[in-house]
Amino acid sequence: MNNAKKARLEEAGWKVGDASEFLNLEPKEAQFVELKLALATGVRQLRERSGLTQVALAEKLGSSQSRVAKMEAAHRSVTLDLMLRSLLAIGATPGDIAKLIKRAETHRAA
Amino acid sequence: MNNAKKARLEEAGWKVGDASEFLNLEPKEAQFVELKLALATGVRQLRERSGLTQVALAEKLGSSQSRVAKMEAAHRSVTLDLMLRSLLAIGATPGDIAKLIKRAETHRAA
């Protein structure tokens, strides 16, 4: 995991750094986080592409701007449920979502 | 939506039936449920294919058999987070997961 990504994760509230790279209970968790990151990025991309603001998306979702911001930051406190609901709300098809998920395919950092 | 599926959803705790088929706030929710169903099915398939019992999977997850059962039933009380964690725990790759999601592509019932 490169430092930029690591920093991003920590900012999102994910105590990374320590064990997760060698303790072998954690790789699954790492994969999971990768997934979340990929979807978070996807939400942001599709939202912007749709010309929606965070506020607008929040309304569509019956949620709030702060939650959308956290979602796009892949913050610890947001679930995949919300992310997928968001993607669907934006108009993404399962196919689109599948593509995003594939982006999480472990680009194993050497 | 055919009756068999509808019944399945209701059993899983999803008050379906009523509005969700014409009230146009709900189609997104329907898509979301389709997604969950697809993943639930995927979990069961992969688990069985791996020769794991629900108990065994639960242990891998640090969860309990009952939760695995509910998960595979796509019960309301289980989140996508748990489902995806499960899939990863079983050894599914993002590519595998993407395939499952594609299965949720709206087979629009006429």
Place this chain on the structure above:
DNA sequence: GCTCGGTATGTCATATTGGACATAGGGCGC
């Protein structure tokens, strides 16, 4: 340098999900 639309971050109270446990149902071999 002010305002303004947009985004980020933190904190609450409430709602929902989490694992645990108890128990019931369903094969299956004996």
Place this chain on the structure above:
DNA sequence: GCGCCCTATGTCCAATATGACATACCGAGC
């Protein structure tokens, strides 16, 4: 019929996510 293994269902309480709100930040235009 009985034990055995697996799965299903329901209910607890603790843990976590939710929307709301408040507030800070940031760039662009004036």
